[in-house]
Amino acid sequence: MTDLYYDVHGSGPVLLIIPGGAGHPMGLGPLTEALAGRFTVVVHDPLGLAHGRLGSPVDDQRVEDWSDSARRVLDSVLADGDTAYVLGTSAGAVVALDLLARHRQRLRHVVAHEPPCVGVLPDGHRHRAMFREVADTYRAAGLRAAAARMTAGLTDQPAPAAEAPRPPLVGQPLTREEELGNPMALSLAHVLVPFTSYDPDLTALASTPLTLAAGSDSRGQLLYRTAEFTARRTGAAFAEFPGGHLGVAQHPDAFAEHLVGVVGFGERGHDRSPTASA
Numbered sequence: 001m002t003d004l005y006y007d008v009h010g011s012g013p014v015l016l017i018i019p020g021g022a023g024h025p026m027g028l029g030p031l032t033e034a035l036a037g038r039f040t041v042v043v044h045d046p047l048g049l050a051h052g053r054l055g056s057p058v059d060d061q062r063v064e065d066w067s068d069s070a071r072r073v074l075d076s077v078l079a080d081g082d083t084a085y086v087l088g089t090s091a092g093a094v095v096a097l098d099l100l101a102r103h104r105q106r107l108r109h110v111v112a113h114e115p116p117c118v119g120v121l122p123d124g125h126r127h128r129a130m131f132r133e134v135a136d137t138y139r140a141a142g143l144r145a146a147a148a149r150m151t152a153g154l155t156d157q158p159a160p161a162a163e164a165p166r167p168p169l170v171g172q173p174l175t176r177e178e179e180l181g182n183p184m185a186l187s188l189a190h191v192l193v194p195f196t197s198y199d200p201d202l203t204a205l206a207s208t209p210l211t212l213a214a215g216s217d218s219r220g221q222l223l224y225r226t227a228e229f230t231a232r233r234t235g236a237a238f239a240e241f242p243g244g245h246l247g248v249a250q251h252p253d254a255f256a257e258h259l260v261g262v263v264g265f266g267e268r269g270h271d272r273s274p275t276a277s278a
Helices: 029-035 049-053 063-077 091-102 124-141 143-154 176-180 183-190 192-196 222-234 252-263
Strands: 006-010 014-018 040-044 084-089 107-113 210-215 237-241
Touching: 006 029, 006 063, 014 029, 014 063, 014 091, 029 040, 029 252, 040 063, 063 084, 063 091, 084 091, 091 107, 091 192, 107 222, 107 252, 124 143, 124 183, 124 192, 143 183, 143 222, 176 183, 183 192, 210 222, 210 252, 222 237, 237 252
Parallel strands: 014 040, 014 084, 084 107, 107 210, 210 237
Antiparallel strands: 006 040
8 A cells, every 4th residue: 555545624633533344434524523522533445435436346355464554554643752542443453552562652542442353262263263154145145144143153053954954145236336336345345354353463462552442332342352351461441432333423522522531631622541651
């Protein structure tokens, strides 16, 4: 990647938001507006999908490439010696973990909301296989069938017994042109498997300014457990946010207020976090 795509809103200390899915910032407008009174909100668009590149060819994506792009965005908006807050959600939370592990010096506090790096779990191989099945379902039967399979996997609904016949897939695969114009389809085709296969560097993440987060509506579900387990393994804080996996869009105002509290940023713009003077 050579080009950088991002938008800047508000004023104050820099808060970088790394969206999930294929990185398209759709649905983040209300959250951005809610935060722009306290932060300079920088919304990363790693593939430029909201900047005229929706419909352009997309290859399989790598976490490290998105992380390097995010670091370059920070280099372009931060003054020398300054640091930034980071919020990553879903696939963007995986990127945030990699960014913190490899570029700690530019970061003040990272919140990783429901990262699907399920390989950290003791039964991670089973969940990775589920995500591969979601991608296969998308290719065979399209978006709706894949979404149904992913919902079942995220909520830990039991898989059918080996001897039980699977229900036939219902749906139609998207054409290449349709796929290139649909951010969700691009995520299923080119982001889901490589990002859910990513292994975070838990050693590098230890003793860093990191909060793992999950939605209150996700309790008992796969990505809630993943966030909790990652927090325990790294010694990071764990915080519960309003809503579910899509809490950033479901409850933007409440999510924004909770984020301000989690990173320790005061009403008058003073950072109260213990790492502020580091």
